[in-house]
Amino acid sequence: MTTTLPTIEILCSPSQLRGKVTVPGSKSITNRALLVAALANGKSSLSGVLVSDDTCYMVKALTELGARIRFSSGTNIEINGTGTLKQPSDSLYLGNAGTAMRFLTAACALVEGNVVLNGDEHMQKRPIHPLIDALNAAGINATVPSSGCPPCTLHGQGFIPGGTIGVSGALSSQFLSSLMLVAPLAKRPTIIKLAEDNIGATGYIEVTRSVMEAFGAHVYQDDEKSFHIANTGYSVCDFKVAPDASAATYFWAAEKLTGGMIDLGYTSDDFSQPDAAAYTLMQSFPSLPTFIDGAQMQDAIPTLAVLAAFGSSIVRFTGIANLRVKECDRIAALHKGLNCIKPGLATIEEDDLIVFGDPELPKRARPCTIDSMSDHRIAMSFALAGLKCRGIKILEPDCVGKTFPDYWSELSSLGVSLSYA
Template sequence: MEAILEKKPLKKTLEIESLLKPIDLELHIPGSKSVTHRAFIMAALANGVSHIENPCLCSDTRATLKGLSSLGVNIEENSEGLVIHGTGGQFEVVHDSLCFENSGTSLRFFVTLCTLANRPITITGDKRMEERPIGAMIDALLELGCKIVYLKSNGYPPVKIFPGLTGGKCHLRGDISSQYFSSILISSPFASQSVQILPTSAIHSRPYIDITLSMMNQFGIEVNQDNQTQLLEISNQKKYTATNYVVEGDFSSASYFFAAVAILGGNITLKGLNSHSHQGDIIFLEILHRMGCQVLVNSEGIHLSRSPNKNLIGLSIDMGNCPDLVQSMCIVASFASTASYISNIAHLKHKETDRIEATASELRHLGVGVETTSHSMKIIPQKTYHGGKVATYNDHRMAMAFAIMGLKVPGISIENPSCVNKSFPQFFELLNQFYA
């Protein structure tokens, strides 16, 4: 059977060969992108030398590494990971203009991080990044004594950031991006005084904030939380400590392979994942179990299976805390015996593309019934689907999710497959093992 991945660069359009049998496979999942971003930055802020093992090295995290190098951080790469020489929060600017291309996490984290630098820095990204809002975070930082100037449109990159993070109390919306909270949290130990962050709305993607808080604790920083008001308080009396940190496997990346077994049947064992992880996307195991799959966790890894004779059941589910799973969920839901209703996903409009409309458009193109609102999707399974060329909108998660659909539906091809390099460069290499 012809391989999906060739040794030469991926084609501009890649046809996915469908599988005619259930899956029986074991794979190792690479490190978490979300954890890797945070580990790199916390190590750079620490006093001393940190060793980061099993990092996710993709275009997004390499954008973070490039940004840290521009702030004077000494970074060494070896066979096990990276060695990062911490600065103790004292950044000596090497390049005063940083472009993070399409890495929203990098750009948002560096907005606060650059207030710790010794001179002004301009931060920008690609055309899509200039359409992704950061105004709520900038407003909060202005409350904390920062000086930040918009260079084009108010509320959006590019921005010029001046040295200085005073601290105090700020108010921050939680319904746009959890990265606003993580950005301020990570740099707050270096403010002139303690920092208090008060959410002014419900927080979407809360598990990503929990990842930040857990990792700050592992690097020596404790954040006080008020369970009633959701107030977060960070003291400036303690600083990060250099740490040898092993990055756990990425549940967002794992979701595609779990989804493949859900729609094709069979079983898969994924290694490298932490069954007690703070990653919000671990909930995909619970979702698939409710839909009709079996889940087993043991010393070998996480096993997921489904008998090809057992129907998948549609669900009504709030996915506000796991936005990166929505496309995977839509693919699985397309093969359920009943409709699925996915709600609380308005914030998907601010991702690499408008993921509600992009996903709905491509599903309809392949014959799936889809209804959308500004904050929800309804997936209505049909008896048969047809192949077609899937536009990815330069969104890595579009490419990976619809490639999985191509394992079930003959004739699906993926435009711009190399966009998976943003988060998961090994994706097609691992997918190729399904044909062994």
């Protein structure tokens, strides 16, 4: 039986988008802070948290692991942690929440007993074997199928040994962050050594460090590849989650595409995540740089790629190989979507995406349906194309609930007319 997937079509948009929108809290910071607060001994308060699919999976899992979590208001949470985690009564289901899967895989070593962590069909295609290898080398019994992807099984002993741990961050910096986040609970001080001389998305390592230090951890480096973490445990904290820079990129790009003015309630300097660097690049639109290195702002690349399609430059996006192992292969999804709008608009050379900007694209674009691949960032980015081109439909629009449930309503508040089917 054939199932028809839902779509959303951008019917029309004001020539200039003007108004005010609400940017949610950062997913990256929220899920780090949720875990750290759950590992502290006592009550912590988090404000400005993101409430979305990804963070709700983390909240549910932490509750099943013994933390007491209560929403005191819409985006404020109180967490009572015990300084450790208990064995859940069943496996932990984490959907396609990559941060939850990776961070909890290491954290479940604190459980005395076996824990299975699983996700949806997309999660079961996302590699996690570098983290599993690192845990086993550190004396923590962890297994994963031959695919190297979830489900993961942790055979916890109730403690983390500590000492020196090696890990590869080539596929994702989240493997390093995962080990960092649990290191303060180890039996002895921990030194985490990166297998590579450098990795992409080092800005997210700084996000990890800042959350840890807010809850009393001590992290220092004696070189770029070694992270020393004291076994201090975590202290309770009243913590404010910063706004989400990745979400902001869509409205920064919408401003540039339409010549409008959108008030986010924050300046670009108020965003602490690496994707905020996209703001400066967008200021040169329509003449974007010929080369854009996406290693340090990977979640902003789909936004920048769609914006580049309307520019006057040929833009090569480099340093983006890790986009192939996100919620989908984002390099392939961007290539397919851009060429759906206009054949020849983009090409791929190895892991680089090249976008051939066309200032006349609104006149030359053809009506089409963009396959979001169930990826929130693909759906939200290609909505930007619909602001300028007629007939753009996007499959599975509800996938934006992963990080920005109110995305479509915020676009509507700016006067964008949408049609669901």
